[in-house]
Amino acid sequence: xxxxxxxxxxxxxxxxxxxxxxxxxxxxxxxxxxxxxxxxxxxxxxxxxxxxxxxxxxxxxxxxxxxxxxxxxxxxxxxxxxxxxxxxxxxxxxxxxxxxxxxxx
Numbered sequence: 001x002x003x004x005x006x007x008x009x010x011x012x013x014x015x016x017x018x019x020x021x022x023x024x025x026x027x028x029x030x031x032x033x034x035x036x037x038x039x040x041x042x043x044x045x046x047x048x049x050x051x052x053x054x055x056x057x058x059x060x061x062x063x064x065x066x067x068x069x070x071x072x073x074x075x076x077x078x079x080x081x082x083x084x085x086x087x088x089x090x091x092x093x094x095x096x097x098x099x100x101x102x103x104x105x
Contacts, residue, residue, distance in 0.1 A: 001058075003057075004055065004058035004059060004061075007051055007054045007058055008055060011048075011051050011055060014040070014041040014044060014047070014048050014051060016041045016048055020052065022049065022052035022053050027048070028049070030042050030049070031048070033045065034046060
């Protein structure tokens with residue numbers, strides 16, 4: 001809950017539009033090509049994108065009771081397979097591999 005509150009504060013400070021989605025064309029374009037002379041959140045494209053990812057992960061974590069795990073994108077598949085092979089019945093984890101969010105239960 002604390003991460004969600006803090007990232008929402010950060011989003012407000014950056015001036016992120018409340019309805020901006022992390023996978024929207026606008027967010028992705030600005031993250032790929034931020035303008036250091038622009039005002040507001042467009043100046044900090046990558047930071048704004050990461051903030052959107054963290055907000056989404058925190059919301060999913062709060063709604064499912066899952067922990068958040070940050071995984072390098074090229075290792076995400078083997079990470080998930082490893083978790084599933086352990087067969088932890090009560091495992092709850094929000095996995096953030098690069099641009100993908102998912103909940104492993």
